[in-house]
Amino acid sequence: MPNMSPKKVSMKEQDPEERVKNFQEVALGYTLDEAIAEADRCLNCRHMPCVYGCPVNVPIPDFISELKKGNIKEAYDIITSENGLPAICGRVCPQESQCEQVCVRGRKGDPVGIGRLERFVADYCMDDKTVEEPASNDIKIAVVGGGPAGLTCAADLAKKGYVVTIFEALHELGGVLMYGIPEFRLPKTLVQKEIDTIIKLGVHVEKNVIVGKSITVDELFDEGYKAVFIGSGAGLPRFMGLKGENLNGVYSANEFLTRVNLMKAYDFPNHPTPVRIGKRVAVIGGGNVAMDAARTAKRLGAEEVMIVYRRSKEELPARLEEVHHAEEEGIEFKLLNNPTEIIGEDGEVKAMQCIRMELGEPDASGRRRPVPIENSSFTMDVDTVIIAIGQTPNPLLRDTTEPLETNQRGCIIVHQETMETTMPNVYAGGDAVTGAATVILAMGAGKKAAKAIDEKLRNETKK
Amino acid sequence: MYKIIDKTKLNEQVEQMVIQAPYVARRCEPGQFIILRVDEKGERIPLTIADYNRESDQVTIIYQVVGYTTKLLSQMNIGESISDFVGPLGQPAKLKKHKRVLGIGGGVGAAPLYPQLKKLKEMGTDVDVIIGGRSESHIILEEAFQTICKNMYFATNDGSKGKKGFVTDVLLELIENGEMYDEVIAIGPLIMMKAVVGITKPLNIPTSVSLNPIMIDGTGMCGGCRVTIGGEVKFACVDGPDFDGFLVDFDECMRRQTYYKDHENHICKIGLNT
Numbered sequence: 001m002p003n004m005s006p007k008k009v010s011m012k013e014q015d016p017e018e019r020v021k022n023f024q025e026v027a028l029g030y031t032l033d034e035a036i037a038e039a040d041r042c043l044n045c046r047h048m049p050c051v052y053g054c055p056v057n058v059p060i061p062d063f064i065s066e067l068k069k070g071n072i073k074e075a076y077d078i079i080t081s082e083n084g085l086p087a088i089c090g091r092v093c094p095q096e097s098q099c100e101q102v103c104v105r106g107r108k109g110d111p112v113g114i115g116r117l118e119r120f121v122a123d124y125c126m127d128d129k130t131v132e133e134p135a136s137n138d139i140k141i142a143v144v145g146g147g148p149a150g151l152t153c154a155a156d157l158a159k160k161g162y163v164v165t166i167f168e169a170l171h172e173l174g175g176v177l178m179y180g181i182p183e184f185r186l187p188k189t190l191v192q193k194e195i196d197t198i199i200k201l202g203v204h205v206e207k208n209v210i211v212g213k214s215i216t217v218d219e220l221f222d223e224g225y226k227a228v229f230i231g232s233g234a235g236l237p238r239f240m241g242l243k244g245e246n247l248n249g250v251y252s253a254n255e256f257l258t259r260v261n262l263m264k265a266y267d268f269p270n271h272p273t274p275v276r277i278g279k280r281v282a283v284i285g286g287g288n289v290a291m292d293a294a295r296t297a298k299r300l301g302a303e304e305v306m307i308v309y310r311r312s313k314e315e316l317p318a319r320l321e322e323v324h325h326a327e328e329e330g331i332e333f334k335l336l337n338n339p340t341e342i343i344g345e346d347g348e349v350k351a352m353q354c355i356r357m358e359l360g361e362p363d364a365s366g367r368r369r370p371v372p373i374e375n376s377s378f379t380m381d382v383d384t385v386i387i388a389i390g391q392t393p394n395p396l397l398r399d400t401t402e403p404l405e406t407n408q409r410g411c412i413i414v415h416q417e418t419m420e421t422t423m424p425n426v427y428a429g430g431d432a433v434t435g436a437a438t439v440i441l442a443m444g445a446g447k448k449a450a451k452a453i454d455e456k457l458r459n460e461t462k463k
Numbered sequence: 464m465y466k467i468i469d470k471t472k473l474n475e476q477v478e479q480m481v482i483q484a485p486y487v488a489r490r491c492e493p494g495q496f497i498i499l500r501v502d503e504k505g506e507r508i509p510l511t512i513a514d515y516n517r518e519s520d521q522v523t524i525i526y527q528v529v530g531y532t533t534k535l536l537s538q539m540n541i542g543e544s545i546s547d548f549v550g551p552l553g554q555p556a557k558l559k560k561h562k563r564v565l566g567i568g569g570g571v572g573a574a575p576l577y578p579q580l581k582k583l584k585e586m587g588t589d590v591d592v593i594i595g596g597r598s599e600s601h602i603i604l605e606e607a608f609q610t611i612c613k614n615m616y617f618a619t620n621d622g623s624k625g626k627k628g629f630v631t632d633v634l635l636e637l638i639e640n641g642e643m644y645d646e647v648i649a650i651g652p653l654i655m656m657k658a659v660v661g662i663t664k665p666l667n668i669p670t671s672v673s674l675n676p677i678m679i680d681g682t683g684m685c686g687g688c689r690v691t692i693g694g695e696v697k698f699a700c701v702d703g704p705d706f707d708g709f710l711v712d713f714d715e716c717m718r719r720q721t722y723y724k725d726h727e728n729h730i731c732k733i734g735l736n737t
Contacts, residue, residue, distance in 0.1 A: 169682055209549070210549065235684040246689055246715055248719060252686040254686060268726065269726075274726035394682060
């Protein structure tokens, strides 16, 4: 008999007052009993809408059925048949707009907490995994970028026997999982463990190699790679072009978060990379990155942290859960405000001038367009400004790879079915193709490309 | 890991290291730089490439032992390895064949100047150089420059070698003596490059400078290295590090350079026993 409670089994969280003083994870996960109670809410629908709501089609009812019986290892194997990074996805996927959005239980009450269950299963099996290295077919594939798209593509190809090498520009694999998403939302030791599982499939890694600079795509083919997958992400921060944007005390969210997450500046001086945080911090933008930056600033000791966003609360692009967590932690939301100038004194940020906005007609994105209200300028005293208004793909690779066509936004153009670019045997996926999006969409693209690469290379060897 | 093949002390503050780094050695050009991390916890610091050998896959870096990371690097020895070494980063210097070019290197800035002048010489340009330092012992790479330069001039603060004063004093003298140059390449402390441009700009002698701002990744990701060039914001890591000196907002560069001064002082006091 299913558990007919309309509510999800609640998950323990660190108390907001406590957690703003540390970088430990906010959500604490289910116990075995809690997980089984939540699993019992699943009706095991025959038409499985959740599976089609998942960008990588995890067989959700199947893993939940095993979980109900207490067969956690079996549940884990079912998840990882389609998703190599379940502990990560269980935490950072926007389930509310994917699997859980279409869950039948969601029609009356909460959907099944699929993300929480995925997280539970992955965490439970984290230190008890056996990975077998598949037999090699001696065909070399190069993967550019060790983020979610590249890792997934590499894992799927390695499982099929390909000899995969990931070329990573930074000194750590993981991409945005390592440099972007904060520790309190996604612990880095856990990211490392999930990456290690993929590496154990026999995937080779060359860190500190920037394809486009250290080696070109053409040279990769010269070295015997038969296909190249580009998952180089969207790492280029956007700035607003405001007066005062180069003052001391203005960070891109990328720089701020990279210092703290990848370089562990929160542990200065044990880790020698510094970060400076003031007393009053304004974060410009309303997405997940803005929430991450604001909550990080609070944890670093800022007294007041404000999100400055030009539209209203309804249009905030961040996940509801993130907005909720930010509010709990005392982040102030200065909505319908747009910065017009950053004001300095002796070269340091002193204040920010803003103008009030109101919502007009819907724009191309379908959201109501913010319009400045005349004569409504005001200044707010701040000493740190973090700009989190988005990222675009890095041009380093396309600049040295002429046949690779990109659109006006600098995103690589691919064939939607195969993820193949305008350059034969070169595939791409993730933020490099879509612009900044989600971890799971990048993983979906990596999977799709792996399948297409396999099919193409099989056909080529047949000929 | 990247093995230290050779290490030489050039003076009490400046050291030279040869690192086994195939990817960098095979593709780097004068003007480009690398980013290194000494150990697992280390910070990433940019250093300009001083020389390279494509056959042996080796890259030479020259650094002044000033901050936490350069001190840590200085404690490493031949045969040991450093954790990370990535590049080549930035744009190669846009070197054009001229009749005559003057290089100006201040302190450790003489190191990245050397490969640029060497390349110009190979292209058939006559090169002169002014090397500056606090005293004679701070003058580096004299022998190396000797092999490629027609005329060499020196300036030291205490007058122990060459002119007593700054490289700009020598530059003014050369100009007063009617020496003509098609281009000046100045690499050194920001204040020196600013002073050089202060002289060359009114005379309209094209001047290239090399900027070395604070950065993390070196690939355009953090935006920490933004500089204003002719009123436009550029990222030194991907658009530079070499820029037209006439267009650089040096005051902004100098201000941004000091952003972590307190942290640097703090960690140097507690971090290392040197």
